[in-house]
Amino acid sequence: MLFLACGVARAADPWVSQSDPAVSPPDPVVSQIDVDRWLHTWQSRLGLEEWRIAARIVRQTDLNPDTLGNLKWNSARRIATIKVLDPRDYDMPASQIPQDMERTVVHELVHLELSVLPREGSATVEERVVNRMTEALLGLDRGENYAARLAAGSAQPKIKHAPSATGSASRAN
Secondary structure, three states: OHHHHHHHHHHHOOOOOOOOOOOOOOOOOOOHHHHHHHHHHHHHHOOOOOOEEEEEEEOHHHOOOOEEEEEEEEOOOOEEEEEEEOHHHEOOOHHHHHHHHHHHHHHHHHHHHHOOOOOOOOHHHHHHHHHHHHHHHHHHHHOOOOOOOOOOOOOOOOEOOOOOOOOOEEEEO
């Protein structure tokens, strides 16, 4: 019975081809290579080259509920890790996911840039400032056709909900 249950679960997995083992799963909407490219580009633009920054695509269970990304850093060692929500956990059109994941990378890098400031203020105020700076940077990069996330009526990303996890997420849904 256990074997049968495993077979059923495997058959339901869209990444597994039961008919032809030579058929590979579809390409992901965003790959680790894409995230690394965005990280390198924006790290350079923001003058954060002295930092060793790694970015990883993670499942929703590795982030706080209702968050799209997370940043952890060590100022003394100049190292940081960015976690970015896996495309499989987004509940939005696939065509919009890459732009939103890049937005998360930029957002977390802006937090890192501001990490030198005293942490006496409100986290809500900081988040609002980081969101505005992120949108301004992306708007400058993309030009006048860029649809800022802060604009009234702009589509907000949705997350497929999973059990909660601990951590210090910073880009909230």
